[in-house]
Amino acid sequence: MFEDLNALFHGFSVALTPLNLLLMFVGVTLGVIIGVLPGLGGANGIAILLPLTFTMPPTSAIIMLSCIYWGALFGGAITSILFNIPGEPWSVATTFDGYPMAQAGRAGEALTGAFTSSFIGAFFAVVMITFLAPLVARFALQFGPPEFFAVYFLTFCSFIGMGKEPPFKIMAAMMLGFALAAVGIDTVTGQLRLIFGWYELMRGFDFLIAVIGLFGIGEILLSMEEGLTFSGKSAKIDPKIVIQTWKKLPQYWVTSLRSCLIGCWLGITPGGATPASFMSYGVAKRMSKDGAKFGTGQLEGVVAPETAAHAAGTSALLPMLALGIPGSPTAAVLLGGLLIWGLQPGPLLFIEQKDFVWGLIASMYLGNIAGLIIVITCVPLFAAILRIPFSIIAPVIIVICAIGAYTVHNAMLDIWFMLLFGVLGYVFKKLAYPLAPLVLALVLGDRAEDAFRQSMLMSQGDVRIFFSKGLVGGIMGLSLLLLFWPVMAKTLARMRSPKAA
Amino acid sequence: MEKKNESAGVAAKGISTRAAEIAVALMFFLVGGVVVFDSYRIGSGWSSDGPQAGYFPFYIGLIICISSLVTLGQSLFGAASRSDKVFVEWSQLKQVLSVLVPAALFIGGIQLIGIYIAATIYIAVFMVWLGNYSWLKGIVIGFAVSAVSFATFEIWFQVPLFKGALDPLRFLGY
Numbered sequence: 264m265f266e267d268l269n270a271l272f273h274g275f276s277v278a279l280t281p282l283n284l285l286l287m288f289v290g291v292t293l294g295v296i297i298g299v300l301p302g303l304g305g306a307n308g309i310a311i312l313l314p315l316t317f318t319m320p321p322t323s324a325i326i327m328l329s330c331i332y333w334g335a336l337f338g339g340a341i342t343s344i345l346f347n348i349p350g351e352p353w354s355v356a357t358t359f360d361g362y363p364m365a366q367a368g369r370a371g372e373a374l375t376g377a378f379t380s381s382f383i384g385a386f387f388a389v390v391m392i393t394f395l396a397p398l399v400a401r402f403a404l405q406f407g408p409p410e411f412f413a414v415y416f417l418t419f420c421s422f423i424g425m426g427k428e429p430p431f432k433i434m435a436a437m438m439l440g441f442a443l444a445a446v447g448i449d450t451v452t453g454q455l456r457l458i459f460g461w462y463e464l465m466r467g468f469d470f471l472i473a474v475i476g477l478f479g480i481g482e483i484l485l486s487m488e489e490g491l492t493f494s495g496k497s498a499k500i501d502p503k504i505v506i507q508t509w510k511k512l513p514q515y516w517v518t519s520l521r522s523c524l525i526g527c528w529l530g531i532t533p534g535g536a537t538p539a540s541f542m543s544y545g546v547a548k549r550m551s552k553d554g555a556k557f558g559t560g561q562l563e564g565v566v567a568p569e570t571a572a573h574a575a576g577t578s579a580l581l582p583m584l585a586l587g588i589p590g591s592p593t594a595a596v597l598l599g600g601l602l603i604w605g606l607q608p609g610p611l612l613f614i615e616q617k618d619f620v621w622g623l624i625a626s627m628y629l630g631n632i633a634g635l636i637i638v639i640t641c642v643p644l645f646a647a648i649l650r651i652p653f654s655i656i657a658p659v660i661i662v663i664c665a666i667g668a669y670t671v672h673n674a675m676l677d678i679w680f681m682l683l684f685g686v687l688g689y690v691f692k693k694l695a696y697p698l699a700p701l702v703l704a705l706v707l708g709d710r711a712e713d714a715f716r717q718s719m720l721m722s723q724g725d726v727r728i729f730f731s732k733g734l735v736g737g738i739m740g741l742s743l744l745l746l747f748w749p750v751m752a753k754t755l756a757r758m759r760s761p762k763a764a
Numbered sequence: 765m766e767k768k769n770e771s772a773g774v775a776a777k778g779i780s781t782r783a784a785e786i787a788v789a790l791m792f793f794l795v796g797g798v799v800v801f802d803s804y805r806i807g808s809g810w811s812s813d814g815p816q817a818g819y820f821p822f823y824i825g826l827i828i829c830i831s832s833l834v835t836l837g838q839s840l841f842g843a844a845s846r847s848d849k850v851f852v853e854w855s856q857l858k859q860v861l862s863v864l865v866p867a868a869l870f871i872g873g874i875q876l877i878g879i880y881i882a883a884t885i886y887i888a889v890f891m892v893w894l895g896n897y898s899w900l901k902g903i904v905i906g907f908a909v910s911a912v913s914f915a916t917f918e919i920w921f922q923v924p925l926f927k928g929a930l931d932p933l934r935f936l937g938y
Contacts, residue, residue: 315921431831435792438828442799445821454817457802487863488856654895659909661867662883666913669926678871694788712820720814
């Protein structure tokens with residue numbers, strides 16, 4: 264514990280160089296802009312900017328990229344509250360009470376509430392990461408291939424079990440990700456897979472291209488369909504409103520704490536920020552004494568989803584750092600960055616790259632403080648971005664996406680794939696095929712396959728190896744429990760209903 | 765929103781969700797089939813040194829096929845089959861295509877004349893055509909975006925972008 268605190272203070276000394284501080288502010292500002300613009304979000308924004316960081320030292324690079332992520336998390340709230348347009352999926356629940364507050368002329372209060380609770384949620388999650396991540400990493404040092412495969416399995420089962428979409432669609436989308444990951448050279452045997460003589464495919468599908476297409480182009484196509492006309496409320500935050508709102512916030516401490524816990528739980532297990540914000544809003548509505556008034560402009564209805572979304576978004580980095588398994592598409596993109604910088608995510612990272620890990624964790628504290636300052640002072644500026652007409656924004660974003668897709672491998676073909684993924688993203692979104700499991704499967708595909716094959720080698724093809732020891736069996740059991748949870752919950756409810764009702 | 769439309773009415777308004785569901789499920793089945801086929805071809809069993817290259821993808825393809833069949837069945841015979849929801853209305857589809865087609869042309873343009881010039885033209889045309897801006901405004905903004913990205917990528921970060929098969933910007937020396 265004290266050892267970790269020491270490491271954390273060392274991390275602060277790493278993060279607190281003038282260059283890193285500057286990158287932090289640049290990152291947060293870029294992040295908020297990305298969060299505000301339709302079609303650019305945390306995941307694809309970072310994917311596009313990733314190639315620009317290849318020349319930086321890894322610690323500075325990850326500090327900037329993670330700050331973009333914090334910025335994007337903050338930015339989503341601005342559009343939801345002022346324009347009733349969720350800039351990010353996880354801020355949909357913020358519109359329920361945030362927009363009515365803005366309509367009633369309480370935009371400043373809603374924004375301050377949203378930013379402050381985002382900050383609290385993130386802070387809670389960072390504290391948790393500080394103490395939990397090293398423990399998880401130490402624990403995971405004893406993992407072998409079967410255990411790692413079991414953890415991958417757990418990740419994917421929890422997607423199916425906890426997703427809102429039809430389970431077979433989640434499964435199909437996820438397996439499509441695995442199939443795309445398999446394209447190209449098989450790392451073990453060196454054989455070519457699924458390229459059918461098209462040698463440009465040898466490189467395989469890079470998930471960054473998929474992320475840029477699915478989330479960027481797909482989102483633009485969706486916005487276009489709605490024929491967006493932005494009509495927003497004006498935003499002014501003066502210090503008086505901030506102080507007034509801060510005085511009100513402590514009375515919602517129970518909601519805050521509950522939302523933090525929900526967020527952390529759904530962030531570590533790959534539920535992600537979006538379900539966390541909805542769940543937290545739902546629970547707050549049921550538990551609050553003002554629950555009936557939710558949806559008409561309650562500050563508490565802004566606090567709950569924002570706290571949870573940020574706690575989830577932040578804690579999604581825990582499994583990424585400690586196990587090498589990202590909890591969200593954005594964390595997956597950051598993981599891709601680590602690999603490109605030559606860092607192997609996973610338990611050994613905490614031993615071999617102390618400066619990097621603790622510098623990053625320290626920057627999470629600082630980045631969130633920087634974020635809070637920037638958003639509170641610059642809201643009108645960011646809101647002005649949204650007033651730029653869509654017919655200017657849309658082509659510019661498509662150009663940026665194309666540049667981003669090209670820079671990943673300097674390959675022209677990737678830009679075409681980006682467009683293809685864009686169309687897929689549009690169709691999938693409309694038919695409730697989830698995109699997050701597809702992306703995660705694409706990222707983890709090769710490593711999940713390696714873990715599976717190594718396990719099979721160990722046992723000579725006997726699947727029972729996954730249930731042979733306590734640890735691996737426990738994780739597999741938990742996975743299956745999560746996988747079949749919806750079915751079991753339904754059966755249980757049916758068995759109980761005659762008595763309970 | 766209107767529930768009483770008959771299926772003929774749906775066809776008049778746009779593509780029905782049911783048709784889209786069926787098409788996507790069939791696409792998934794096809795992809796799964798291709799994966800199974802190719803994995804079987806390169807070997808999905810055991811060789812002397814362990815699992816073959818197609819060992820893992822084979823099952824992935826199999827799961828894609830099974831889950832797409834379930835979705836297909838649901839949209840053909842399940843409760844969803846009687847729904848008359850519209851996947852996309854014709855007018856919406858027109859909007860979407862008005863972004864998609866120029867984007868495809870833009871990418872084709874990149875291949876020929878490079879990112880910078882294609883982007884300038886694309887942004888200008890898009891603004892004039894869909895946003896009813898004057899040509900002057902369109903070209904100024906298009907040029908500004910290209911100039912900023914040129915400065916960022918070629919000069920500042922030294923990441924060369926694609927200049928096209930014809931490379932009309934050769935004279936700049938990058």
